[in-house]
Amino acid sequence: MELVVARIGRAHGIKGEVTVEVRTDEPELRLSPGAVLKTEPATVGPLTIETGRVHSGRLLLRFAGVKDRTGAESLRNTLLIAEVDPSELPEEDDEYYDHQLMDLDVVLADGTEIGRITEISHLPSQDLFIVERPDGSEVMIPFVEEIVAEIDLEEQRCVITPPPGLIDEREAIVVSTRDEEAADAGEAVDAADSTESTDAADSGDRA
Template sequence: MLVTVGRIGRAHGIKGEVGVDVRTDEPDRRFADGATLVTDSKVPRTLTVAASRWHSGRLLVKFAGVPDRTAAEQLRNLVVQAEVDENERPEDQEEYYDRELIGLAVRTSDGAEAGEVIDVVHLPSQDLLEIRRPAGNAVLVPLVEELVPEINVDKQYVVVADRPGLLDPEGAEVVPTEPDAD
């Protein structure tokens, strides 16, 4: 099964390295020397990691067969995926692959059915669960322990905290604001 592990950014230097927007909790494993990745594009391409290193908090990767900056720039914005065994789990018990979360039932803290996880959205600051509500609309919930206190992959559900406006934006508390001073 293919799992998204990153998106190739701009070229770095003149020797074919690229910056990678990492989308995996295991970058040192997925971008290890010799790792094979597949691009998620109209014409999929297999890329082999020749070398990788961290530079100023950013992962730089050199792919085999990408000799210079010009070739590296042609890879820009491609999403790269790794082949992962369907039964493989992340090393940390508190981490999950997106595929494990998508499709899980969503319950509130009191056990009421609240929808289904339909996607995991990765942002630079945090991940979000996209939840389809029973009414058909979708909401985004930050994937943090305070708001998603329980994830049970074996029993196929997640618990989302009952907070005003979290699952029902219409029910959000409105904080009165002072009128603008002219």
């Protein structure tokens, strides 16, 4: 099975290094020196990783045969693809490969259908599930323990417990607007009461 494990970014320095956007939870395994990777577009590769290092929080790679900045820039936006055994599993029980999570049905704890996972975005702070809803719209679900309650690969489903507003932001906006209107109404009543009290006090003074 072929999996996209990184996307090449801009050149770094003048000796052929490039920054990469990592798209795997195991960069030390998939993007280590000596790894031979297919590419998209295919005409660019295959590429063999010659060196790798972390600089200012970013992974820098240099490929065999790429010796200068010009060569590095020519690789920009190329996808790096690794061949992975479909039966291979991560070492930790609570870790998953992207291909295991793709197309899982996403449901609430009560069984309500939300959609299916169509993409997984690996961000520096956390991973995100891109979920396509039945109406064709998309919603982003952070892959964190507080929200993703269960991954059931046997049943091919992902059970989530989202906070209010995560699934339907429009609903959250309506609720928020109602709250604001209620607060405004309350303030208006308070202001009216205050005016009436003041008027009563003034009337008493005049008496």
